[in-house]
Structures are given as C-alpha cells and as structure tokens.
Amino acid sequence: xxxxxxxxxxxxxxxxxxxxxxxxxxxxxxxxxxxxxxxxxxxxxxxxxxxxxxxxxxxxxxxxxxxxxxxxxxxxxxxxxxxxxxxxxxxxxxxxxxxxxxxxxxxxxxxxxxxxxxxxxxxxxxxxxxxxxxxxxxxxxxxxxxxxxxxxxxxxxxxxxxxxxxxxxxxxxxxxxxxxxxxxxxxxxxxxxxxxxxxxxxxxxxxxxxxxxxxxxxxxxxxxxxxxxxxxxxxxxxxxxxxxxxxxxxxxxxxxxxxxxxxxxxxxxxxx
Numbered sequence: 001x002x003x004x005x006x007x008x009x010x011x012x013x014x015x016x017x018x019x020x021x022x023x024x025x026x027x028x029x030x031x032x033x034x035x036x037x038x039x040x041x042x043x044x045x046x047x048x049x050x051x052x053x054x055x056x057x058x059x060x061x062x063x064x065x066x067x068x069x070x071x072x073x074x075x076x077x078x079x080x081x082x083x084x085x086x087x088x089x090x091x092x093x094x095x096x097x098x099x100x101x102x103x104x105x106x107x108x109x110x111x112x113x114x115x116x117x118x119x120x121x122x123x124x125x126x127x128x129x130x131x132x133x134x135x136x137x138x139x140x141x142x143x144x145x146x147x148x149x150x151x152x153x154x155x156x157x158x159x160x161x162x163x164x165x166x167x168x169x170x171x172x173x174x175x176x177x178x179x180x181x182x183x184x185x186x187x188x189x190x191x192x193x194x195x196x197x198x199x200x201x202x203x204x205x206x207x208x209x210x211x212x213x214x215x216x217x218x219x220x221x222x223x224x225x226x227x228x229x230x231x232x233x234x235x236x237x238x239x240x241x242x243x244x245x246x247x248x249x250x251x252x253x254x255x256x257x258x259x260x261x262x263x264x265x266x267x268x269x270x271x272x
Contacts, residue, residue: 135190
C-alpha cells in the first residue's frame with residue numbers, strides 16, 4: 001500500500017514538472033477515447049422522427065400528388081381538345097397552303113400592275129404621262145405646270161368672257177385634282193400590297209393562338225382600303241359633276257348669246 005502511495009506521489013511530481021507534456025497527453029486521450037452510440041432501434045427520438053417523415057411522405061404522395069395528377073389530366077384533356085377540335089394540325093396546314101397560294105396571286109397582281117402602259121409620243125405629253133403613271137407622290141407638285149404645258153392656260157380677259165374663263169378654270173382645277181389623286185391612289189395601292197405581303201408572311205409563321213391578332217390587322221387594312229376606294233369614287237363624282245356643270249353652263253351661255261343676238265337683230269331692223 002505504501003508502495004502504491006509512493007508511486008502516485010512520484011507520478012504527481014513528474015506531472016507537475018512536465019506540465020505541458022501532461023496537458024498534451026490528456027487532450028490526446030480525450031479525443032481518442034471511444035464515445036457511446038445511440039441505437040435507432042433503442043432511441044425513441046429517432047423512431048418518432050422516422051414515423052413523422054413517413055407520414056409526410058405518404059401525405060405528399062396521396063393528397064398533394066393526387067391533386068396534381070388530376071390537374072395534369074385536365075390539362076392533357078384541354079390540350080387534346082385544342083389539337084383535335086380548336087386548332088387541328090391538318091386544317092392549320094391547309095390554311096398555310098392557302099396563304100402561300102394567295103401570296104402567289106398577289107405577286108401576279110403586282111406584276112400586272114407594273115406592266116408599262118405609256119402611250120404618249122410628244123415631249124410635253126410624255127413628261128406629263130410619266131408623272132401621272134409614276135406612282136410617286138413626290139411628283140404631284142409637277143403636274144400643274146405639265147398640265148398647263150399640254151392643255152394650255154386659262155385665257156386672258158381680252159380673249160374670253162368672265163363666264164367662259166371661270167368655266168375653264170374650274171374644269172382645269174377638277175381635272176388636275178383627279179389626276180393628282182390618281183397618283184396618290186396608285187401609291188396607296190402599292191402600300192396596301194406591301195401590307196398584304198407582310199400579313200401573309202406573318203400568317204405562314206404564326207402560332208394558332210395569334211390568329212385573332214393577325215385577323216384584326218387585316219381588318220384594319222381592309223377598312224383603310226375601303227376608305228381609299230371611297231376617296232377615289234368621290235374624285236370620279238367630282239369630275240363627273242364638273243362635266244355636267246360644263247354642259248349646263250354651255251347651254252346657259254348659248255341661251256344668253258341667242259338672246260343677245262336676237263336683241264341685236266331687233267335693234268338692227270328698227271333702224272330701217
């Protein structure tokens with residue numbers, strides 16, 4: 001017993017003298033010492049956790065998963081209805097083929113419109129005809145001078161009566177207005193053909209859902225085309241009205257001239 005006590009004292013003295021070594025040894029033993037493990041079968045905490053995770057998994061599979069499957073089934077039914085009834089692929093292909101056909105007809109129309117129809121042979125009339133058939137609104141400003149060069153100016157007061165000069169002036173004005181409007185309408189027709197080409201190209205590459213948008217654009221251009229047609233009709237009506245007015249004015253002037261001649265003859269007979 002005394003020997004054991006002596007050995008313990010010797011160990012304490014050695015540890016006191018070698019404090020650093022003793023501390024390092026204690027740390028090493030603490031880190032390398034085995035620790036007890038908790039068994040999942042024995043530990044109730046792990047069992048409860050496993051049961052909760054199983055319940056959550058079953059809930060996600062049965063409740064939420066069932067609802068998602070129902071939604072997926074409805075979406076697939078809608079998709080099948082759209083592909084089979086609303087936007088059948090075969091009808092879409094037929095529509096695109098029709099658009100390609102219409103595009104070819106439009107190209108033929110453009111080619112026909114571009115066929116030259118110039119017929120004037122004299123320099124002044126050739127320049128005037130080129131302006132009238134130019135389809136260029138920038139050349140409208142030249143038509144008045146070219147019209148005067150071909151059809152002549154309004155007579156001066158010494159060459160015609162005021163009534164005749166007024167008739168000539170309004171007739172020239174209506175004729176020039178109709179010719180200028182014809183240049184504008186030709187230019188508008190070119191723009192309409194360009195718009196039709198763009199709409200046709202959009203239809204060929206468009207998705208089925210965008211058809212109402214393209215249809216609205218086409219309807220808007222159709223309204224514009226109708227407006228241009230009505231404007232051209234109004235010009236024709238003005239020209240026709242001026243023509244009728246000229247005919248009426250000629251009859252009136254003839255009646256007035258006949259009355260003046262009758263009075264002159266009456267005065268001449270009274271002198272004798």
